[in-house]
Amino acid sequence: MSLYVTLRIALRALSRNRLRSFLTTLGVIIGVAAVITMTAIGEGAKARIQAAFASMGTNMLVISPGSTTLGGVKGGSGTMPSLTWDDLKAIQRDVPSVRAAAAVLRSSASIVSETNNWSTSIQGTAPEYFDVRNWPMSSGSAITQSDVDTGAKVIVLGQTVVDQLFGRNADPVGQTVRIRQVPFTVVGVAAKKGQSPMGQDYDDTAFVPQSTFAQKIQGGLGKYLQGTIFVSAKSDADTGRAQDSIEALLRDRHQLRQNEDNDFQIRNLAEIASAQEEGTKTMTTLLASVAAVSLLVGGIGIMNIMLVSVTERTREIGVRMALGAKPRHVLAQFLIEALVLSIAGGIIGIALGVGLAILLGKRFDWPVLFQPQVILVAAGFSGLVGIVFGLYPARKASELDPIDALRHE
């Protein structure tokens, strides 16, 4: 007996009780749809977080000065100048796990072009910074070491600043802008980086050499570094090692005693990133297991209905056996019925899940990411549910005695 014939018999038997077949399938539909939707949203969130952290820079450590304490009131991070330019040089020179380190001095100022002005955050930095932040230029070139050495009056603009001062699609390289009456030549435009995970616009900024910043904007390049140091480790694995080495180095240089607290802070962005990622992973696992449980419930529903169906159709089984159906024919008939139910549920569930994920993504502006393997696994799993939960009723049917089955009322 061919598969096609068996399939037709199964479809006919199922279409006889349309509502019942549909309700039976509903468990699998909901289960599969839940798996697809949940993982699509979970993976989307994960991808967004990964992208956000990648845009901040890779394997990055941020070192900031400690806080002042005046009469018990702590002044907050960076209020006590404790990091020195020599600290930065020592980090660059003496810590082998560090790929690059750069100081960032920050101030808010108004930049004026011929036609417009825009207040933004001006950062004084060195060429290494662009390397640390993994930040290429979209036009022109970055700040060079000789710019820093000579205190050149050059500036690299973020995309948002370019848009505000020169309009969209303009290339301002070679033009002059003024900050506090001091003219700066635009040498480069930093490529668009987007938003930080906290919603801050990375592109609303401008860079000048740190020496120029200290002289023309902050006033005087002293011993202390009035900003933060960005450090990039050689690899992911090196980030922790670099953090420990830098901490030891700075404690040593600042001559802190064993029981004294650090007079600086080191933040490890990779740690935050992996904690975030771990969080989403846990969430995805949780959602997926809830979905798996609902698939299980769907399978039990199928088994239940198949058992009812076998009992209802005992006479039919008896007739088929009397006419020459072998046990395996009967087994195949009921197994395929269960399979049709579960696979139909799987297909409808996948369609529903994909639709729902897209809808939810649009409605709440969530990123969604479909992974083909998840869809395949869901389809395979629904088929498996059919086999596992269909086998017992089908075996029960195939093991019926033809005489008893024929006598069944």
Added chain:
Amino acid sequence: MALIELEQIYKIYNAGSDAEVRALAGVSLSIAPGEFVAVMGPSGSGKSTLMNVLGCLDRPTSGRYLLDGKDVSRLGKNELAEVRNRTLGFVFQNFNLLPRMSALENVELPLVYAGVPARDRKQRSSEALELVGLAKRQDHHPNQLSGGQQQRVAIARALVGRPKIIFADEPTGNLDSRTSTEVMAMLQALAPTGITVALVTHEPDIAEYASRVIVVKDGLIVRDEQREARRAVVLETGEEHA
């Protein structure tokens, strides 16, 4: 050579216990091709068990059953299914047509399990329905057919696999006397074509249509006689009446 040869067939339930039942207590029987045999007997006599063993639906506890020269008394479920499919045809008291299938599809069933390709299947089933006078009703479902018509579909289904023996278990039990005669005429017509018919009935006037009557009691054959069969005569109103 005999088509059916039973030698010392026993069927014992709950063997060895206090509730031991000897449904068949050493039956020997021989039936030739083309015979029309009626099996009679009160309920509990063992006639149903005998029919089940003959119909390869049940296996005897001991004894030998040669069907068309082949010992079928020790065959497994699959082999018995094959024997039923190829050699036997069944007609039941309550017709036992599958309700959601058309007459044609019901007739096709034995051929489905025999692995006959779809085109042959349709062709042969159509012919079988024509033979029982239901060519025009092949797309009707059982609930659109009268009792007599349903039983004729069942006969077509029993014949379509070209069996050597037809087993009919109280085939007229649910029919009025007129359609009963029709059905009996149809079964009688099979003998000349070489098909053996074995009929179980408790109605003496139905048994009269058979050429041989076997009476079973307490698991044994107590009477076995050949006789002149009464011809089933059908008044020519046929189809419309049914």
